[in-house]
Structures are given as C-alpha cells and as structure tokens.
Amino acid sequence: MEGLRRRKLSFLPVFAQAVAAVAPAGAMTVIPALVFPSLVFGSTGPNLVLTFGLAMAIMVLVSLTLRPMAKRMAAVSGLYSYTAKGLGPRTAITVGWSAIFGYALVAMASLLVVGTYVAQLFINLGVPLADPRVVMVPVVLLAAGAACLLMVRGIQISAWFTLLIESISIAVITVLMIVYFAFNAPKVSFTSVFTWSGNFDSLWIGIVVAVSAFVGFESPTTLGGEAYKPFVSVPRAIMWTPIVTGVLYLLSASAQDVALTGAPLSIAASSTPLSDLFAHTSPVFASVLDLGIAASWFACSIASVNALVRIFFCMGREGVAPRVVGRTHPVFRTPSMAILFVMPVVTIVPVVVIISGASPAQGLVTLFLLGSFGYLGAYIIASASMPFFLRRIGEATFGSWVLGAATTLALGAVLWEATAESIRAGSMQIFAYAALLLASVIYALILRLRLPGRLSSVGIYDETRESDLYQGKTLP
Amino acid sequence: MTYRPVNAGSNTVSNPLRILEVVARFGTGTTAKEITDTLQMAPATAYRMLNALVGDEYLVRTSDLRGFALGHAISGLITAATPPTVPTAARAVIEEFRRGNRFTVHLFMFRNASLRIADEDPYYPLRSAYEMLRYPHASAAGKLMLAELDDLSASLPGGQLAKLTAHTITNRAKLEEQLEEIRFNGEASEVNEMEQGSSSLALPVRMPNGSVGAALCLSGPSERFAAIYEHADAARELTVQLAPLLF
The missing domain is CATH 3.30.450.40 (GAF domain)
Structure with a gap:
C-alpha cells in the first residue's frame, strides 16, 4: 500500500487506536446511563450488569473470530479487507459501507457528546447560558477542526494524544466515582445490582446499546500497513481491548446502577445524568467529570474517523469510491483527502441536531443505536467470512468453522431481536440502516455488471515486499 | 537431511525450527499443507507456530497468503551462524x-x-x-x-x-x-x-x-x-x- 508510512507504529499507538475508538472513559459514564432509564423506549430497564456482561461476552467472541484473520493479513481497511478475501468483493462492499456507517455515526455522536458536556461544564461552573446551543455549536466545530488537524498530521501523533486523554479521563472518572461513593456510602444499597427485572425485550435492545460501548475495538485492523509487526500488535490490541474496557464497564455499570437507582427521576432521565448526580455533591467534581468525558469523546471521534478514512481511502485506491479519496498527504503520509471528504459530513450532523433543538440524549441514543447496527452488520459478515478466509488460504480447521458459526449466530440473534424490538416499539431507525444495506448490494451489483474490473481489485492490503524477505545477504 | 515424523507435543521448541528448515528447503511459496505433510504435524499446531513465526517476521506470507517464505528476521541467525x-x-x-x-x-x-x-x-x-x-x-x-x-x-x-x-x-x-x-x-x-x-x-x-x-x-x-x-x-x-x- 503506497503512500502511507509503513511499519512504523509501535504497539502502544496501535492499542491506543483501539482504546480511543472505544472511548471507555466516555462510554463508561454515558452509555450505562443511556441503558439504565431505558431512554430508548421508556420501559423498565434491564439489569445493567447483566446487559454489559452479555455485551462483553459477545464482543470477546467477535474479537476471537477476527483474530485469525488479523494474524494472517496486514489489512489497511479492516473488516472490509478480511471479507473481500473470505466472502468475495461484493459482500465486502456491504461490510465496508456498514463499517463506514458505524464509524461515521459514532463519530457524529462523539462530537455531539463533546458539545453537550462542554456546555454542561459551563453550567456547572456557574456561567449563565441563555441558550446552551450558543456554546455547543462552536465547540463542535472547533473540535472537528482540531480533530482534522491531528488526523492529517499523522496517526502517530493522534494516537499518542488520544491515549493520553483516555488515560487521564479514566483515572479522573475512577477517582471521582470512588470519592462519590465514599461520601454517599451510608445511603447506598447494592441490591439493585443483582436484581433482575425479568424484562427480556428491553434486554436485547439494551445489549445493542451496550455493544455500542465496545465498538471500535476492531479499528486497529485498519493499521495493518502502518503498524510495526502488525501480525503481533493488531491481534493483541483487538483481543485485549474488549476485555480491559469490559471490566471497566462492569465496574462503572454496577456503580451507576446503585447511584441512579436512588436518584430522582429528573436526573435519571437527563442528558448528562452522571454529571447532574455529581453536581448535587460538588459542582467542581461535576466540572472535572464533564471535562474528562468531553475529552474522551473527542478522542473517540478522532479514532473513529481515523478508521473510517482508511476504509474509504482503500476504496478510493481500488476505484470503488472516488479515486481522489485514495490520495495521501505528500509529507505526513496520511489519507488526507479522505479525511477532508468525511469530516464535513461528520460535523454537520451533530450541528443540525443541536440547532434543531432536539434533546441531545435522544439524539445520542439514535446515533449510537444506528451506529451499533452498522458495526453489528459489519461484525456479522466479517465473522461469517473468517472460516472461508481460512479455507481460501488452505488453513481452515474444524474449530474455525465452529467459532465462525457461533459468533455469527450470536450476533445475528442480538441484531434480530433488537430489530424486532425496535420495530415493535415503533422506531423506524432500523430502516435507515436497512436502506443502506440495500443500497450497498445494488451498488455492488452495478459494479459487477458495469465495472467488473474494479470490483475484482477490491481487497487490497499491505502485501509482503522485497525488503521483508530474507535476502541471502550477510549483515555487516 | 531426512525428516522423521514429529510428535508435535513432544518438543514444541524445536518444531518452529523444523518449519523454518522446510521453508528454507522448499523455497518461496511453501504452503502450510506441504509443511504439515512433511513434518507430519497436527495442522492446528502448525498454523499456530506459522502465525507466531510470521508475527515475528521470521517467515512472511506470499501475496496470496497461502505460501510462506523466509523473512528478513531470519538473516540475523543465518549470518551469525554461517x-x-x-x-x-x-x-x-x-x-x-x-x-x-x-x-x-x-x-x-x-x-x-x-x-x-x-x-x-x-x-x-x-x-x-x-x-x-x-x-x-x-x-x-x-x-x-x-x-x-x-x-x-x-x-x-x-x-x-x-x-x-x-x-x-x-x-x-x-x-x-x-x-x-x-x-x-x-x-x-x-x-x-x-x-x-x-x-x-x-x-x-x-x-x-x-x-x-x-x-x-x-x-x-x-x-x-x-x-x-x-x-x-x-x-x-x-x-x-x-x-x-x-x-
């Protein structure tokens, strides 16, 4: 893959890319609260710990399924490249679009959270805001601009930056939670953590929202060309990220379950529940928390777009997307054209949501849920393609067929139930995703009929080069 | 050099070296199947070792991902030993x-x-x-x-x-x-x-x-x-x- 800086990224930035795309600090504070009051459909929330535990189990299964492919192919466009090798280019187009959709929506949601929490920060600091939108829109634009700059400058810098932000945010949030519980210990009851409300319908949709706290862990699979020793670092990063973040979520979900159960309804239903909760104890705590959350989601928007543009860039190189997005920056060697194409779209949506005056919380649930559908769709097809990928290179085993089938079925069940539940509840969001899938199938069909040559070039990846081979020369 | 059947579990440290030797002998494009057949090794074991060797770049995969070749990391060993x-x-x-x-x-x-x-x-x-x-x-x-x-x-x-x-x-x-x-x-x-x-x-x-x-x-x-x-x-x-x- 010409144009990108090859095999230079050490393990830590690769891991940072995964962690940042997942945005555990932001997710652990925002997403459990979204699941909790079941904002989605207003029904009684399922058990938070169970929901997150199941979501974690499914994500670990997905990472186990992606790992054999990550060990064998230095992909530049992640699941898209894997599927092209396993199930062929037409299916890959659907996976690519689905993944791009997922990354884009999560990036949009991230920018929206950044805006929401920075506005909240001003409120907690006692700055009078007639209309929080006056702060939110410029903040979103500013964040998008800064993200653009960091991404064009290079993944090395943006990865280090995001890792730093995440570490600080996680530390701050953990300390704040411990302090909060230390202050409020006598009032706390842990019974709800282990109580099961017996609501299976909302459990499924809860899992899909909880899954959105994990998505992005696969994003290092887009760094196969840039990572140093990609066949070690990429599988390691995608294996450990869901485990590490899952443990963080379980801790934070139990904590929030306790905290929010006892909280007044106005807080549980707020867009920034945890921050409101802290504001009761100390506005300074709440402000620090706001800053940590905003920073973490800022990192998430960077990481999501970083992964997105690498898929888009690959498609540009293959000719199944405009060729111009396949151009890289001559100096920084990043897919700069793809970044410049994608960022305006990713920025405009949260701005519109804010200006339209819709509830940020509702906007977030919609974006996260839709984004999750995008990720889940990509995960399902990529998982299903794993055994075919291995068979094609002559390395399939019985275990790989079992694993591929199990993961595909588990993901399929979640997606199916969530779809059914969301349609029952009268939500039409799923149709937006279904339309995308249909469009991708039609697009692939048109390509096949009109430009079969371009379709056959789908699935480029970082191939072995002359310099990777043993040359038979002696080392001085 | 003769290749005796290898009991994969018996000496796991030597097996990757045997794999390297087979690739060196057969040359660029040696497939996983050729390796398991030659060494009479369990496929799953061989794949695991092959991936570990590829991970550390002692081996590389050819462009179709099916075949293997000696990677640049092996030159340190060969140069120092020859x-x-x-x-x-x-x-x-x-x-x-x-x-x-x-x-x-x-x-x-x-x-x-x-x-x-x-x-x-x-x-x-x-x-x-x-x-x-x-x-x-x-x-x-x-x-x-x-x-x-x-x-x-x-x-x-x-x-x-x-x-x-x-x-x-x-x-x-x-x-x-x-x-x-x-x-x-x-x-x-x-x-x-x-x-x-x-x-x-x-x-x-x-x-x-x-x-x-x-x-x-x-x-x-x-x-x-x-x-x-x-x-x-x-x-x-x-x-x-x-x-x-x-x-």
Missing part, C-alpha cells in the same frame, strides 16, 4: 603479505554486529580468540567494527564494559570519542588493551557501497608498535587489493 568463506585468491595475497613482515596478520569479517575470524595467521594463531569475539571494545578489529555500527547495544551489552587489562577502555563516553576518531582516520589501534604486552593495528576492508565489512589486523609486542605502524601503508594497499576478492 562461518565466513575466504576465496583462495584472497588467502594467497594475505599469505604473501605475511611473508613480507614479521608480525601477526589476521583477517576478521563483520557478521551481524560481531567479529568472525576469516583468515587466521597459521604461524601465530590467535591466543585470545574468545576474548576477541566477545569484547570488541578491547581489540583494534572490534573497535573498527563498532565504529561502523549505528547502535552499539547489539555488540556491547549494557552495564560495565569488561576490563581485560589496566589499559582497556571501560568508559563508554571515552570509547565513543575514540570511535569517532577511528571513523575519521579510517584505522583502529589497540595498545595493551586486550592483553598486556601485545598491541595491534586494524585497517578497514571496504565493501562496494563504502561500508566496512572486514578488518585486516596486524599485531605484535607492544614495544614494537611503532614498527607495526610502519607497515600501515602497505597493509592499506593490501586491503584495497582484498576488497574485490572478498565482497
């Missing part, structure tokens, strides 16, 4: 030079950041061959090699530099300083640093790309170092003669 071969013509010119003076003349080659004895003086064999190879900071040929390296850590383990005599350089800063001089002068010398009473002068044999690939080393008693140095010009001429014969 003894240097010196063509007869090169041996002959060194032999002629030996007859022209009364000092010891050895040829060392640099291999993967370590010294290898390429042509030992038959009349005065090396007395401290082990020390020569292990402590490059104490010998003239070793210092000539160190001066070529970007990173000394491969040749000089961290910590204290070994003190072989009272004159051995054990201060890293001082060594770096001397290496800078060696790079500038294109020659390295050592007086009583390896062994009390013995000294040597090393001159570079350059490869076509200009980097130093071997050292021609003259040694003798320390009190006669000035006399050794008188042969420097003749020795330098010899290195120019040797270069095309060796590289």
